[in-house]
Amino acid sequence: MQHAPSTARRTLLALTAAAAFGGFAATGLNLMLDAPAGAQPPPGMASVPAAAALPTAVSGVPVPSLAPMLKRVLPAVVSVTSKQRVRVNTPFGDDPVFRRMFGIPQERIAQSLGSGVIIDAQRGLVLTNNHVVEDADEVSVNLADGRTLKAEFVGSDPDTDVALMRIPAQDLTAIPMANSDRLQIGDFVVAIGNPFGVGQTVTSGIISAVGRNNLPGAGFQNFIQTDASINPGNSGGALVNLNGELVGINTASFNPRGxxxxxxxxxxxxxxxxxxxxxDQLLAGGVVRRGTLGIDTQDVDAKIARGLGLAETRGAVVTRVYPGSAGAAAGLKIGDVILAANGEHIDNAEALRNFQGLQAANARVTLDVRRDGKPLQLATGLREAPKALQGAQLDERLGGASFAELPESLRRQGLAGVLVEKVVRDSRIARTGLRDGDVVLGASSGEFSDLTGFRAAMSAQPQQLVLRVLRNGRAYNVPMR
Structure with a gap:
């Protein structure tokens, strides 16, 4: 659910799955692109009367129409209603007398709308965006034939904004899938969803670009860009080709005014x-496992390019190779510059991280490298990136806390480090003041940028361990005892 931005926020462009969802916000950050075109409250507006039908032929010549294709596809696109119980705070805390006097409930129900796509009629599988259903206590699906069904949450991946649900229904219609790798700029496409809650809506356009991966604020990216109208409420809906095949899941729109x-x-x-x-990964195990090279890199700037004898200022230069990593197995060395991976151009360190985040845990990767100014090609199999680590495994002073990778949307804000996923109440580390959701930016044991680096830094076991922590925009030091 997206609320109108304040004057200050209008100076920023936002693209974050959670921002379009208001009370459902996962990150709630102001980013540089518009919020995902996702959940919106039903506006209660009257339905718009249908326009008069165009003639099927003019002077005996048939008029081209998308209607036959849409008749097959529309039943597979659904509206998704999410409800979340939100606690209502008062100036007097949880005082029951105050609540009774002024009729203030303890909680309210926040309701938002999005869209979804039936991809498997036999199993009732529905794809949507993670930000449409994130943190929801109840999700229901409204079918094109008028049925409303309670949806079962199967799993989600916030870093790609994909979620999977299951509905218990018969006589469903699914959309066949196309091969999105074959999309070309200029291909005609149709977007279907439920914008602003007005009801199922169809818009058309072309593919404006493919492989967009430089949008600040989103997670791992490989977006299709289109000029087909995508508005709030369209999130999770279908982008189809003229054969009625699914080519994409609508997720975000751009507008500098929100x-x-x-x-x-x-x-x-x-x-x-x-x-x-x-x-497929969510169905197999409920979680998404990603591959990593196990290296640290930084952008190639003009100074580095001159020093390494590079013809152009682009690429990711290797600054650290972790022992036992895929990068070490490939033979990567500090000072190597990665210019491409599996034929995909790598312009900077963020592009390399994005590439890795879209690969499976055991994916094979071929790297185009410059070493001492000479071209070199290295091949390796990626290794699974850790998703979370228990503090006690790293250092006994961290016992009672678990640490996870930062959401990719936060990394695109310029943050680096690890997330404090959970702190056990009354544990040793809880008494130091560490809290759930804190971001650990650094430590006295050494520098790091992610969970792999954090584990390596903790191996130093310093006599005095101090964490540099970010909370609510403030950074401060927390000594571990």
Missing amino acids: SMAGNIGLGFAIPVNLANSIK
């Missing part, structure tokens, strides 16, 4: 090949 200002022809969708890969 999502409530409407569409200006810059919409983004998750390629169906990526969404399908995430779906």
